[in-house]
Structure formats: C-alpha cells, structure tokens
Amino acid sequence: MTDVVYYVASSLDGYIATPDGGVDWLNPFQASGEDYGFVEFYSSMDGLLMGSRTYEVALKQGHWRASDKPSWVFTHRDLPLADPSVTLTSEDPAQVIESLGARGLKRVWLMGGGELAASFRMLGLISHYMIAIIPVVLGKGIPLFAAASRQDTLRLVEAKPFPNGVIQLNYELKPEPKKR
Numbered sequence: 001m002t003d004v005v006y007y008v009a010s011s012l013d014g015y016i017a018t019p020d021g022g023v024d025w026l027n028p029f030q031a032s033g034e035d036y037g038f039v040e041f042y043s044s045m046d047g048l049l050m051g052s053r054t055y056e057v058a059l060k061q062g063h064w065r066a067s068d069k070p071s072w073v074f075t076h077r078d079l080p081l082a083d084p085s086v087t088l089t090s091e092d093p094a095q096v097i098e099s100l101g102a103r104g105l106k107r108v109w110l111m112g113g114g115e116l117a118a119s120f121r122m123l124g125l126i127s128h129y130m131i132a133i134i135p136v137v138l139g140k141g142i143p144l145f146a147a148a149s150r151q152d153t154l155r156l157v158e159a160k161p162f163p164n165g166v167i168q169l170n171y172e173l174k175p176e177p178k179k180r
C-alpha cells in the first residue's frame with residue numbers, strides 16, 4: 001500500500017495555523033536558511049495530497065511550486081486548477097490511496113491541513129508522521145488534527161533538534177499486535 005506521510009509544522013500547543021489560517025509565525029524559522037531536511041524529503045515523495053483550504057492558500061500565492069509531482073486536492077467544490085499536475089477529487093481517501101497504489105505511487109506527502117489529516121487518520125491511512133515542532137505557543141488556531149474518535153500508538157523513528165529550537169519528530173504507525 002502507498003505510504004502516506006503527514007509532514008507539517010506545528011506550534012508546541014498543536015496548531016498548524018492561527019484561527020484565520022495565518023502561518024506568518026513560521027517565517028522566522030524559515031528565514032534561517034535551514035531546510036530541516038525538506039529537499040531530501042520532497043524528492044522522496046511521489047505525489048502530494050491536500051485539503052481545499054490548504055490548496056486555497058497556495059492558490060493565493062499565485063504560483064504552483066510542485067508541478068514536478070502529481071497533486072490531489074480533496075474538495076467538493078469546483079475550484080480553479082493551479083497547474084496541469086493538480087487533480088480535484090471528492091472521492092473517499094481510501095479509494096484515492098488504493099488508486100495511487102495501483103498507479104505505482106509508493107510514498108505521498110499529506111500536506112494537511114488538520115481537517116483532511118483527520119479524515120485520513122480515521123481510516124488508518126497515515127503511515128508516517130513527520131511533525132516539525134516550532135517553539136511557539138499560539139494559544140488557539142487550526143489544530144494539527146480535527147477531532148476524531150480514534151487513538152493511534154506511534155513508534156519513534158527519529159527526533160532531531162535544531163539550534164533554533166525546532167524539533168523534527170519522525171514517527172511511524174505502530175502495527176496492531178496480532179490477535180491469537
């Protein structure tokens with residue numbers, strides 16, 4: 001099955017954006033010139049998945065940075081296409097992942113946001129979590145995951161601290177113990 005990697009930056013208190021969707025609080029950590037392993041990560045991905053609100057932020061920026069990989073945007077609306085590499089879908093996430101596997105995609109980046117990530121998590125579709133914890137407490141905002149009634153236990157693969165206080169956490173989903 002295609003590995004789905006949820007890779008995002010989160011405040012210490014678990015928010016990926018301010019309540020109005022703002023991500024300016026990330027700027028000081030991006031301006032440092034440190035890429036936090038992003039180039040290597042991105043080159044290892046076969047495609048991108050995102051929710052419509054995350055996509056709309058990219059649309060507002062006016063240029064599509066990921067035209068070298070296929071992207072799927074989950075939406076029930078008829079949004080403009082930012083690039084020929086973008087596909088809009090309202091299919092169930094499990095069906096989309098199955099069709100990506102059939103097309104030979106091995107690893108895809110689940111870019112967020114928290115609402116789409118929650119629908120993937122509810123279906124047990126997220127295999128890896130790469131969360132950059134940013135040393136900022138936002139107090140309120142858009143959560144890393146929208147609420148969902150499912151508990152997952154993870155296995156730590158790596159925790160990498162950076163001098164500016166960012167910690168890159170890399171977890172994978174721990175397989176359920178086999179029932180006897």
Ligand SMILES: NC(=O)c1ccc[n+]([C@@H]2O[C@H](COP(=O)([O-])OP(=O)(O)OC[C@H]3O[C@@H](n4cnc5c(N)ncnc54)[C@H](OP(=O)(O)O)[C@@H]3O)[C@@H](O)[C@H]2O)c1
Pocket residue numbers: 007008009010015016017020021022023050051052053054055057074075076077089090091092093111112113114115116117119142
């Ligand atoms: N800090 C970071 O690294 C980071 C990363 C990514 C995003 N963000 C921020 O996160 C915010 C957006 O996150 P969010 O949680 O509000 O929204 P989101 O997950 O990006 O988008 C949610 C929308 O996607 C569509 N959707 C979700 N699940 C679906 C499904 N299973 N099938 C079909 N459509 C589905 C629905 O829109 P429709 O009404 O169109 O159907 C839903 O309202 C933005 O402000 C963005 O900047 C931050």
